Amino acid sequence: MVRVVAKKKVAKEKHAEFLAIASEMVALTRKEDGCIEYTINTCKQDENLLVFLEAWESQAHLDAHMQTEHFKTIGPKYNAFCDSSELMIMEDAYQ
Amino acid sequence: MVRVVAKKKVAKEKHAEFLAIASEMVALTRKEDGCIEYTINTCKQDENLLVFLEAWESQAHLDAHMQTEHFKTIGPKYNAFCDSSELMIMEDAYQ
Numbered sequence: 001m002v003r004v005v006a007k008k009k010v011a012k013e014k015h016a017e018f019l020a021i022a023s024e025m026v027a028l029t030r031k032e033d034g035c036i037e038y039t040i041n042t043c044k045q046d047e048n049l050l051v052f053l054e055a056w057e058s059q060a061h062l063d064a065h066m067q068t069e070h071f072k073t074i075g076p077k078y079n080a081f082c083d084s085s086e087l088m089i090m091e092d093a094y095q
Numbered sequence: 096m097v098r099v100v101a102k103k104k105v106a107k108e109k110h111a112e113f114l115a116i117a118s119e120m121v122a123l124t125r126k127e128d129g130c131i132e133y134t135i136n137t138c139k140q141d142e143n144l145l146v147f148l149e150a151w152e153s154q155a156h157l158d159a160h161m162q163t164e165h166f167k168t169i170g171p172k173y174n175a176f177c178d179s180s181e182l183m184i185m186e187d188a189y190q
Contacts (some may be wrong), residue, residue, distance in 0.1 A: 003136055003148055005100050019188055026189070030170055041098055041185035051185055053148075090136035090146055093114055094121070
């Protein structure tokens with residue numbers, strides 16, 4: 001299993017717009033093969049942060065996700081609200 | 096549900112020691128009431144990083160976790176290997 005944490009600095013007042021656009025991405029992504037989890041989260045420590053938490057069966061499934069039409073077309077629309085972002089792709093250290 | 100991402104900067108050569116100590120924490124924590132997920136992960140983007148990914152039924156369950164004997168006694172032992180850490184406690188933005 002591959003886990004993804006994607007931190008996106010998004011001004012609090014832009015969250016509603018961001019989440020409205022991203023909701024279609026969430027719905028389509030959760031239908032993808034190998035998608036175990038795909039959520040967008042607010043963070044108690046930073047109100048100007050939205051964090052994607054994802055789990056995929058394999059890196060290949062994650063790679064396929066990043067080639068989908070919705071990733072390529074919807075992603076840029078909500079990323080326009082991002083001041084910065086940080087991506088972490090991870091695997092269980094005890095594997 | 097409450098999600099936790101705890102990023103810990105740990106030098107790569109200290110990972111084995113860190114993970115040996117933390118393995119008892121993982122085993123005990125997964126038995127706790129309300130613990131949905133508790134993993135320690137390596138990160139492709141930074142080999143000197145270990146990331147705890149946690150999911151708890153509620154903030155109350157997470158709070159109880161942080162009052163457990165193992166949290167108070169084992170945590171400091173592996174945190175001794177940390178150069179810095181960043182904690183994010185999160186909830187689904189669409190809730």
